[in-house]
Amino acid sequence: MPPRRSYDQYCSAARALDVVGDRWTLLIVRELLAGPRRYTDLHADLPGVSTDVLASRLKDMERDGLTTRRRLPPPGAAYVYELTARGRELLPVLQALGTWGQAELGERRPTDAVRAHWFALPLLRALEGEGLVEVRLDEGCFHVHAGAAEGPVYGDGPAPAGPDAVLTLDTPTCIALSRGNLSLAEAIRDGRVEVTGDSPLAKQLREA
Secondary structure (H helix, E strand, C coil), rough: CCCCCCCCCCCHHHHHHHHCCCCCCHHHHHCCCCEEEHHHHHCCCCCCCCCCHHHHHHHHHHHHHCCEEEEECCCCCCCEEEHHHHHHHHHHHHHHHHHHHHHHHHHCEEEEECCCCHHHHHHHHHHCEEEEEEECCCCCEEEEEEEECCCCCCECCCCCCCCCCCEEHHHHHHHHHHCCCCCCHHHHHHEEEEEECCCCCHHHHHHC
16 A cells, blocks of 8 residues: 655644545545445445545555444445544534535535435534434435434434434425524424424424
8 A cells, every 4th residue: 555645744734634635535434424334335325436536545544543344244244344433533523514614505506416314414513412313304314313422423214213303304494404594493493394202302302
């Protein structure tokens, strides 16, 4: 493997960019925040990345201690990639970038790909409290682990266990939340987000 390129600057920001500044690296982290993923799943949810570049980035990330690769036991018997504790520490970095990038979203372009679970991090920023939240959109369903200190931050599809709250909303509302044009509390009060569930988290959301 060729040596990692470096800015050769004695600065923590420069050192961080030595590790995560390459194209696609942080988006791979975004996908792996959902938990272990197979190479084929990563490639499917990163439209536009070539197989060579994805393989190269994953090798770099493993070398730099951001990810690990392991083989699932039978009957799966496939290799999966997952974040290390060091890699998971990039969650607040992605959240800060997402907040800064809200102003860049604008209208969705015809060439823009979209996946339902890409709305997970914006919604996670809006959620207060702790619990498992299932989110139902026109384009699909995903779940988020609000306040989780370890493990997956979100996942594609319905919640794996009984969720503490279920949020039902349409795509325009989710886009407005992602852009920062609408707060989650405002959307709930206006009836644009339906909250179901009897947990303390569900009640807190309805009363916000």
